[in-house]
Amino acid sequence: MRFSITTLGCKVNAYESRYYAQKLEELGFEEADSDLDVCIINTCTVTNTAAAKSRQMIHRARRRNPGARIVVVGCYAQTAEEEEKQKLQADLIIGARHKNELAARVLALMTEDRSADLTSHEEGAGFESMPIARFEGRNRAFLKIQDGCNQFCSYCAIPFARGRERSISRDEALQLVQELEAAGHREIVLTGIHTGRWQGEQGEDLADLLKDMLSVTTDVTFRISSIEITEVTDGLIALLSTEPRMMPHLHIPVQSASNAVLQRMDRPYTVEEFEQRLDEIRRAVPDISISTDVICGFVGESDAEFEEMMQTLRRMRFSFLHVFPYSQRQGTKASRMGPPVDGTIQKERAARLLELSKELRMADMTRFREETVLVEQGENGEYTGYTRQYHPVLIRCDRPLSGRVHGTLRPEDGRYIMEV
Structure with missing residues (x-):
């Protein structure tokens, strides 16, 4: 049987899609581009555009492969209203849970016609392990160590789509990094929805886990895909400053550099607190580069607040910016705060931020010969x-x-x- 996977959204989705492909191939399925028996769409809902594209990919798969079974998985699958899900005409829907059962569920769908809608969060359930044995043709491997989010920023639907925070066990994580190094990978990127909130059963934090990972490997280097400024602990800074196998790069989302906007976003820090921590990181790790995420055109973002953000971002000296025009998500606190900034103004602001990102990257790159x-x-x-x-x-x-x-x-x- 032949399958395809279409992936939208973040690096965690990309990781999970690779896991699905590996497990399906173990069951005898073949990944292909045509004559498909199964079309899997791994969806995203972080913005209206992402949700719309998810629906578009689902309908396209149905149109181009009328005889194939349609499997919808991921964040949009979890958050879609019942009427929306009915319109998708999917044979199997998997949301925040049961992802590690996808291959087995697809096999049951094909052999026993067992369709299902699995979009219950089942709060209290633990971390669903999704280990990938090898990333073919790549020196860099990824390891998902965390899922879910408890933060509930006013603009974000991810806590509703992914559920509450949960972490891989320390022992399994250590076993997997050893296996990835033995498979020939030279670098491992730790990833999750809130990677910095990994927590062990005995209260260990991410720095503790990384120390253990370094102790059970010999040559592999480590990166963190993304981490909140409130999660960059003194222990993690010390590890970055002393351990040569920890790569000197952090991606720390700031989202806005205006205190008034940060407050409306329900972000857990001020500009001053963020900058102070950046200074502490850079003093301890002089050769580090720090990149960030920025949202422009948030509800009520004035011209003055945007100009303040531009000046502050330049002062913060990030190595590059990932820029996102604000997208209103139904059910979030921000969706009840009023209309977003006009779309034309959003685009203009996004363009200016992207130009700033180019300047910042070139400035950071000139530091290294x-x-x-x-x-x-x-x-x-x-x-x-x-x-x-x-x-x-x-x-x-x-x-x-x-x-x-x-x-x-x-x-x-x-x-x-x-x-x-």
């Missing part, structure tokens, strides 16, 4: 990878490359060029 790069892929004398600070690199070399290479860097158009 030589670096070590983990080669990801390439051929015909050109390879791609990332520096330890997570800047992209194009490597030119007339011989085959693999693993880590060290060389001189030349900034060009938002990336480095390295001649080896």
